[in-house]
Amino acid sequence: MLSGENLQFLKNSLTFWDKLTKQQADYIVSNTSLLQYRQKEHIHSGIHDCIGVVVVKKGRLRNYILSDEGKEVTLFRLNSGEVSVLTASCAVESVNFDIQVDAEHDSDIFIIKPEVFKKLCAENIYVENYFFKTLASHFSDVMAAMEQILFLSFEKRLALFLINQSELDGCEYIRMTHESIANHMGSAREVVSRMLKYFQKEGIVELSRGDIGIINREKLERIAE
Amino acid sequence: MLSGENLQFLKNSLTFWDKLTKQQADYIVSNTSLLQYRQKEHIHSGIHDCIGVVVVKKGRLRNYILSDEGKEVTLFRLNSGEVSVLTASCAVESVNFDIQVDAEHDSDIFIIKPEVFKKLCAENIYVENYFFKTLASHFSDVMAAMEQILFLSFEKRLALFLINQSELDGCEYIRMTHESIANHMGSAREVVSRMLKYFQKEGIVELSRGDIGIINREKLERIAE
DSSP: OOOHHHHHHHHHHSTTGGGSOHHHHHHHHTTEEEEEEOTTOEEEESTTTOOOEEEEEESEEEEEEEOTTOOEEEEEEEETTOEESGGGGGGSTTOOOOOEEEESSSEEEEEEOHHHHHHHHHHOHHHHHHHHHHHHHHHHHHHHHHHHHHHSOHHHHHHHHHHHHHHHHTSSEEOOOHHHHHHHHTOOHHHHHHHHHHHHHTTSEEEETTEEEESOHHHHHHHHO | OOOHHHHHHHHHHSTTGGGSOHHHHHHHHTTEEEEEEOTTOEEEESTTTOOOEEEEEESEEEEEEEOTTOOEEEEEEEETTOEESGGGGGGSTTOOOOOEEEESSSEEEEEEOHHHHHHHHHHOHHHHHHHHHHHHHHHHHHHHHHHHHHHSOHHHHHHHHHHHHHHHHTSSEEOOOHHHHHHHHTOOHHHHHHHHHHHHHTTSEEEETTEEEESOHHHHHHHHO
16 A cells, blocks of 8 residues: 555656546555666566556666667656656557666656556546657657667767766766666667767766766767757 | 548548547548648658648658758658658647658648647547557557667668568569668668669669569568568
8 A cells, every 4th residue: 555655646746646536546546566676677578568657756767679689779768756658558559569677776666557557548538648648758758869869970979868867867977887878879888988988088078987977068068969 | 622532531541530520520521631742742841840630542651750961761651541640749749759751652641730630639539549549659660660770780671671662562673762762761872772782692682773673582581580
C-alpha cells in the first residue's frame, strides 16, 4: 500500500488523477508497486517485458535501443516526476518496437501494472488521452535524438551531450566513463576519448580519472551551437 | 464536394467513420479537398505548415526529415488508403518536430483541415483514438527506420531497400536514380553507386540508365537477412 507522501507524488505526476472515479483511483493504488533499482540495473527489456507504466520518484532512467551486436543508443532520459508509457506498450496496439530501460542512478520508481492502464484507457477518456499524449512526447524526444545523430557532427553532439549532462546534474564536473558516454551516443569508446582529448587540448575540458570537468563553457557552447 | 466514389474511399480509410454523427461526417466532407500532386512535388514542410490529415487516394508519399544542410532521411512511406496525422501536428499538443512530405509518384490525396480534426478529437473519442493510434504507428515506423540506420551495415540496408522497393512497385526493375536512393537512406550518391557496382559485380543486380534490375533475388535476400 502506498503511503500518503507516495500517493501524493503519484497524484501530482499523473495529471488525469482528478478525473478518476474513486474506484478507478483505488484500482491504480492497489496495483502500483514502489521499487528501488541500483545504478546501471536493468529495468525493462523490450516489448515482451511490458512491466507497466513507470513513474520516476527519485533518480534517473535511461531509455535506449540495443542492437543484436550490443550497440546502444540513448533515446531519452526520465527524471523525477516523469513518466514512461513505452514500458507498457502491451497495453496498446500499434506500438511494436523494443525499448530498453536502465537506472542511470540509484532510482525509486512506481510501476503501475499494464493491465490496469489497459482497463482504465478503455473506461476513461482522460487516462487514454494521457497515455497517448505521453507517447507523443516520447515520439518528439526520439525525433530530436534521431535528428542529432543523423545530422550533427560528432564534435557538436558530444558538446551538446556534455552541456546537457552538466545541466541535468547541476554540476560542471561530469562523473561518467568514456564507455558510458559512448553508449549514450551510439558511438565507440575510442571515438569519445579522442574527441575529449581534443577538447582538453583546446582548453575546454579537463580530464581526470572518472571525471570530465567543463572549464570553458563558453567555448563548449560555441561548438554546440 | 466529394463524389460518391471519393466519399466511399474516405469512409473506408477513416475507420472511425461509423462512429461519427451525421453532422460530424458532413463537417469532414465539407472541409476535405482532393488534390493532385506531381512526382517529387512538395506537399508539406514541417510543423509550421500543418496542412491537415492526409489520406492517400492514389500514388505514394514519402515522409522524411531534412537537415539544415539539405541531407534527407526517409522515415516511412504512405500508399493508397494510408493516412498521415503528422501533417496535422498543430491539431495536437506534444508533437513538436518537423516532418517533410513529398509525392514519390504522381499522387491524388485527400486533405482534411487540421481544425476539423482538432474539433472532432475533442468531441468524439473514436476520432481522437484513431488520431493517436495512427501517431503510434508512425512512431513504430520511425523506430524501425532508426534501428536500421543505426544498427545495420550500409550493404544490408541497401539490400533491404531494394527488396522493399521492388515489393512496393511489384517489379524486379527499380526505376530510381542513385541520388534519390541516397536521399531515402540519408547517404551520399557516391556511396550508393559504389555499393550498387559491388552488387553488380557479384551478379546480384544489373545497372542500366535509370534502372536497377534485381537478377539474383536469393543472393540479395541473403545479404539483407
